[in-house]
Amino acid sequence: MPEHGPTATIASVDRAHDRGGGWAAGRRRIAAVPHAPVVAGVVLALLALAESIAQARGTPATYPFGHVVSAPVGEAIVHAGNMPPAERTDGALFLVVFGLLGLATTLPIALLWAQPAAAAVVVSATGLLSLAAFQTLTVAGVGAQLIAGYRLGRNGSLSLALLLAAPFPLLALADPATGEVRILILLLACFAPAAALAGIARRAHCQAVENAAAQQVIAGSLLEHTARGERARIARELHDVVAHHISMVSVQAETARLAVPGMPAAGAERLSAIGDTARAALTEMRRLLGVLREDAKTDAADRQPQPGLRLRELNELLDEARDASGTGTRLILRGRPVTLDPGVELAAYRIVQEALTNARRHARGAAVDVELHYTGDALRLLIRDNGPGPSTAMPVDGHGVSGMRERAAAVGGTLRTGPATGGGFLVEARLPGKDETAG
Incomplete structure (x- = not known):
């Protein structure tokens, strides 16, 4: 069964790691073939059945009353024509039992991709x-056991994969068999x-x-x-500060050219x-x-001018603070209001906003x-509350104060x-500040 979703992604990564050849890449291509597990299960089952028949023919046949015929089962059946039929069933029983065991240890591989836990348990x-x-096992059965263990560790329960593999070392220590078994x-x-x-390690590597x-995608998204x-x-x-100054340069140049009578032609030409x-x-x-706004995908709200120290904006800010806290908030103006640099006004507005929030x-x-105290060369901002003070109020070194x-400091204050x-x-x-009176 082909893999989909994250498993398919892992398979793509694995193919990239194994680019250039290797048995792992070949195994992965074979596993991706439709019905590959079914084909593998049938092939192993046929091999196991052939081995089981050969093993059954070579197993001594035990007849009733404890009599053991030293000839193989098949030969014992052939030469036991003078025995009753009930006494000749032992050899046929070995053939059936060994054949069923051979099939049961291999054929569930066909379901390993769909139900790895159930197939591995049966095998x-x-x-x-x-x-x-019966002290017997086929080579195909050994191969099926290894495939089932790897697949279960790779895609199934980790503890079950280790649990199913644990009895074999114990069986080897018990030493119940001889020869090929x-x-x-x-x-x-x-x-x-x-x-x-190995399956568990492969799973860990793919994860x-x-x-x-995923971390690269997250980091890329965050960076973007x-x-x-x-x-x-x-x-x-650029819109609120630089463009404002450039437009003022344009306006002042035109105003100077038109407002100064008798200006030499060269001066008027320069101003133009x-x-x-x-x-x-x-x-x-x-x-x-x-270009910047299209690239940044800013909406219409983001394209509005940044706030400043206009009375309407300050009153709206204080009204929001008053509604949020339910307490009194006053705006006090001292001195003659002047229009400041847009960057200074934005910084002042944000400082007031952060102080109210804190x-x-x-x-x-x-x-x-x-x-707001306007002087000839500076703007003095004072935001004070009548709370308990620094002991329980805003921390002196908090993030808001740092901001x-x-x-x-960014505007020279x-x-x-x-x-x-x-x-x-x-x-x-x-x-x-500056001495330009607000109009």
Whole structure:
């Protein structure tokens, strides 16, 4: 029966390992042939039947009253014409019993691929019965036992494979037979456990190959996901920061050319060239953004501008925090609001967002004040709560604090945390500003 699913994948990996020849690759190709187990079982059964008949003809025939005829069974039957028919059945009985045992030790191989446990149990039990009761076994039966043990260890129960192989070493130690049968017992004692262990080892190897392949797929998926996220982040940064500055360059160049009367022609031409270059750069950047967003598979929500310090966005953020915690949250503005660099505004927004999240998490029920103090050259952020303070509030060296500190440093600012005056916890950030008044 052909293998499907993971087993077929393992077979493909095994074929790759054995590329270039070898008996293992040939065995695997034979096993993949339709009805190969049935053919193997029938061939082994025919060989075992022929061996069983030969063994039965060479076994001394025991007649009633303990009389043993030294001639082989077949010859004893031929020369026992003067005996009653009931006394001549012993030789025929040996032929039937040996033949059935030979078939029972080999024919179940036909079911080994579909029912490895049941087929291996029948083969092993019949082989042990043949050895224990009649001191006989066929070479084909030995081969069937080894095949069954390997297949059971490879695809069936590991403990059952070892359990079925265990009696043969014990039987060899008991030394119940002589001659050819003793040799077969010794072979089974050596190779039956080895075949089971080989199947188990093969299974472990294939599972290891599968696990390694799965880990590679997971690692590749994780890497691809990370790369897509990074490309999406780069696209947002280009859209929100770089494109904004380039568009400002274009607008200012055109404004300067038109707003300055009496400008020399060369200066106006230079300003016009600056505007044209800025517009061309914007066109190329839009094309690049399209590539990045298509590659990152970002949706429409991901293409929205990043948040900043606009009052509407800050109020929405504080409303969400207020609804989530059920406590008071105030926004305090000091100084004259100015439009800051988009990267600075994004960092400030994320710091406020993270500070509010940490306050809800570590100071439940505490009121929070968010203060934005605009100075001429900087923006001072203060987020304080009236909770129990650092002892039970937000940890000073937590991941959230580290992230806020990294965001502040990325735009050239600083951030510190600690206990607030009068109790509670304080997050204070100082970010670079500029003197451009918000319109």
